[in-house]
Amino acid sequence: MSIASPLTRFVTAVLFLIGLAGLVTAAQAASNTGKPGVVIQVSENNPAIWNLALNNAKNIQQDMGKENVNIEIVAYGPGIHMLKFDSEVAPRVKEASANGVAIRACGNTMKAQKLTEKDLEGSVQVVPAGVIEIMNKQREGWAYIKP
Amino acid sequence: MSIASPLTRFVTAVLFLIGLAGLVTAAQAASNTGKPGVVIQVSENNPAIWNLALNNAKNIQQDMGKENVNIEIVAYGPGIHMLKFDSEVAPRVKEASANGVAIRACGNTMKAQKLTEKDLEGSVQVVPAGVIEIMNKQREGWAYIKP
Amino acid sequence: MSIASPLTRFVTAVLFLIGLAGLVTAAQAASNTGKPGVVIQVSENNPAIWNLALNNAKNIQQDMGKENVNIEIVAYGPGIHMLKFDSEVAPRVKEASANGVAIRACGNTMKAQKLTEKDLEGSVQVVPAGVIEIMNKQREGWAYIKP
Numbered sequence: 001m002s003i004a005s006p007l008t009r010f011v012t013a014v015l016f017l018i019g020l021a022g023l024v025t026a027a028q029a030a031s032n033t034g035k036p037g038v039v040i041q042v043s044e045n046n047p048a049i050w051n052l053a054l055n056n057a058k059n060i061q062q063d064m065g066k067e068n069v070n071i072e073i074v075a076y077g078p079g080i081h082m083l084k085f086d087s088e089v090a091p092r093v094k095e096a097s098a099n100g101v102a103i104r105a106c107g108n109t110m111k112a113q114k115l116t117e118k119d120l121e122g123s124v125q126v127v128p129a130g131v132i133e134i135m136n137k138q139r140e141g142w143a144y145i146k147p
Numbered sequence: 148m149s150i151a152s153p154l155t156r157f158v159t160a161v162l163f164l165i166g167l168a169g170l171v172t173a174a175q176a177a178s179n180t181g182k183p184g185v186v187i188q189v190s191e192n193n194p195a196i197w198n199l200a201l202n203n204a205k206n207i208q209q210d211m212g213k214e215n216v217n218i219e220i221v222a223y224g225p226g227i228h229m230l231k232f233d234s235e236v237a238p239r240v241k242e243a244s245a246n247g248v249a250i251r252a253c254g255n256t257m258k259a260q261k262l263t264e265k266d267l268e269g270s271v272q273v274v275p276a277g278v279i280e281i282m283n284k285q286r287e288g289w290a291y292i293k294p
Numbered sequence: 295m296s297i298a299s300p301l302t303r304f305v306t307a308v309l310f311l312i313g314l315a316g317l318v319t320a321a322q323a324a325s326n327t328g329k330p331g332v333v334i335q336v337s338e339n340n341p342a343i344w345n346l347a348l349n350n351a352k353n354i355q356q357d358m359g360k361e362n363v364n365i366e367i368v369a370y371g372p373g374i375h376m377l378k379f380d381s382e383v384a385p386r387v388k389e390a391s392a393n394g395v396a397i398r399a400c401g402n403t404m405k406a407q408k409l410t411e412k413d414l415e416g417s418v419q420v421v422p423a424g425v426i427e428i429m430n431k432q433r434e435g436w437a438y439i440k441p
Contacts (some may be wrong), residue, residue, distance in 0.1 A: 003194070052371050053230055055371070056425045059402050059423050060423070060425055063422060063423045065370075077228060078195075078199075082284050084428060086340055108206050109209075129207070131203045132294055135183060135185050138291065143428065143429040143432035143433060143438070144291055144432065144438055146335075146440050147337055147371065177389075188440075190346065212351070224346050224441065250436065255357075275357060276353055276354070278353060278354055279353075279358065281332060281439060282332050282437040282439070286435075
């Protein structure tokens with residue numbers, strides 16, 4: 001048994017914790033080394049923009065493989081009309097959702113415009129606040145696209 | 148005293164530095180594990196967009212608590228008009244600023260449009276270049292929103 | 295030779311690998327501690343936006359020094375017209391490219407609009423999908439600007 005042993009063991013344990021902490025922190029930071037994600041913002045009342053957003057989602061799925069990428073479309077403000085059940089792109093919204101694209105409506109906008117879930121295309125889910133959803137996704141390492 | 152001791156100590160020291168470097172690098176990278184921040188870009192001469200930007204900031208503060216999030220609105224190009232003292236949203240700009248939202252005007256745009264600080268709402272601060280301010284905030288881990 | 299030595303060495307080796315892994319992961323995550331980059335999206339058929347995008351790139355190069363920053367303009371959807379050889383900003387596109395700004399056209403958009411490389415300003419390079427190019431740059435730590 002060497003004299004250095006207890007100290008060495010203590011330093012070794014400290015090092016282990018530091019190394020482990022570094023690894024965990026790095027892994028959290030490096031969410032961009034995991035499965036890619038992209039959040040697509042729609043905040044305009046403009047069907048050309050809605051179709052461009054849906055085209056973007058479709059192209060990303062076709063080119064990367066839909067199992068290899070997370071895509072979420074978040075509509076808020078004047079963009080909320082994209083997600084109404086009688087929107088001119090409602091069939092495309094439903095199709096995108098069936099293909100695994102998450103479609104989210106801003107709860108704050110819905111309150112302000114006195115809309116309820118019944119006013120939305122059936123596959124749409126409501127989040128409390130569209131902008132915070134978009135912030136959170138970026139914090140998780142997702143890319144951001146505003147078509 | 149064991150024969151292995153000096154080597155063990157050296158390897159231990161190297162490990163300590165590597166672990167520490169990993170932790171520090173990770174912590175720098177992981178600014179997105181700190182207080183959330185969001186930079187909101189206004190580059191259009193369009194009061195509807197200005198109000199949407201101000202609504203976004205207000206909603207984020209209401210939903211997250213204004214002490215829990217950093218918000219900065221950066222106006223440049225045609226968006227600079229939002230921040231003039233006689234802009235139709237000047238009272239809302241002043242109110243947002245009083246609530247802790249940082250409001251920044253692009254110095255390059257001001258030079259190009261021959262504007263001075265006297266032309267701006269009193270709470271606005273000028274940064275050298277709006278786009279570089281927006282880049283820097285993103286590099287610090289802030290989310291980006293273009294309403 | 296101390297009794298603890300073989301165990302200490304093993305633990306030391308494990309620690310070394312953990313520390314190293316942490317450092318490498320952190321370094322990958324922390325691409326935002328390397329040379330700054332910014333990807334500028336153009337997805338509108340609007341010369342005012344095209345000029346704003348080109349002004350943004352120019353200002354960034356002037357203020358940061360063009361050797362200190364990577365800039366890429368990606369045009370897709372209705373924005374593709376910016377990059378045609380007969381676009382009204384074609385001379386500025388050529389100039390930006392000569393100054394080291396990477397100019398990229400979306401291959402998916404070109405197929406959809408039956409365009410070939412001959413239709414584009416000579417310095418433009420085609421990428422398979424504009425949105426995926428923009429996603430990838432953000433994953434590498436680049437900032438995103440939509441003028």
